[in-house]
Amino acid sequence: MKRIVIPILSLFLIGCGDDPLPKPKGYLRLEYPKANYEKASIPLPFSFEKNTLAEPISSVKSSGSTKGVDIKYPGLKATIYLSYKGVSNGNLDSLLRDAQNLTQKHTIKADEIASNFFENEEEKVYGMLYEIGGDAASQSQFYVTDSINHFLSGSLYFYAKPNYDSLYPASEYLKKDIKRIMETVEWKK
Template sequence: MKKHFYIFFAIVGILTACSDETLPKPKGGLRLDYAPAEYEKITTEANCPFTFEVNKLSHLQQEPNKCDINIEYPAMRATIYLTYKKIDGNITKLLKDAQKFTYEHTIKADNIASTVFANDTTRVYGMFYQVYGDAASQSQFYVTDSVRHFVSGSVYFRAVPNYDSIQPASSYIEKDVQKLMESLRWK
């Protein structure tokens, strides 16, 4: 009886295995959807000489009595680091340092695209650098009024720099950096 039982299930298994068609699975990818950005004007804790707008999904961290600000994106494991410097006859050095810092990424970057930013009405002038490739930072920028104030910034992810993997988050934060530059006002 046991022998017939095993033979029966073997035959059923062979017949049912042959009847199923093998279909290839469709190609797919990781889909990362982020909430639409909503911006709010921030006031710094240290009475910094500037204001700007940030995405409500971010969190600000600022050391007491300093105008260096970290804008954290916990869901994306990313941070925008802002550094403020007062211009004291050293605008050329500040500009060279910001550009040098950006172009140090050429070792790992495939390309670095620069975009000039100028708003004569608010006296905010600067440069935005988009870094393509497996570099440590995907975006760098600076803004200045060319007389008294200089703010530089960079975007870093707390992950191994793999451009394909962080590209959706990088594109999202890039728009926030552009909004920050557009909304920045000197006091």
């Protein structure tokens, strides 16, 4: 009898424990490679440094007086669109207003829009970086100008349905690239 009771009693004692609990939701930990930058060689009146993670810039788009390039990040499913216009005949106010209005169109879905002034006195580059929080189509937008001859604007877009929480790691990574573009813009003579 002892031979039967002891093993059964042991099973009950070992098998008893805390009630099973559901596992908490897990989130992906996305890590991106350290950014390495190189000067982008493009036939436009400015130059800048871009992340080597991005595809090489293959072509310049032109539409009237606007010229642009796309900096594509296929691994992140994102593109930074750059548009350049020359400043002439007092059109700087119009260019600034258009860039600011483009950002304000995201207020419908945005939780917040933070603006950060940028100034590089040595290279005569002045501008603004907008960080857009929430499920907006674009997570970052910016413009830089020398206030006399050049105006460059840019927008970050992902090839995915806007979901701020999911896009946040990639958005933060690319925001550093946007800041690097703004910091390294040099106007060509």
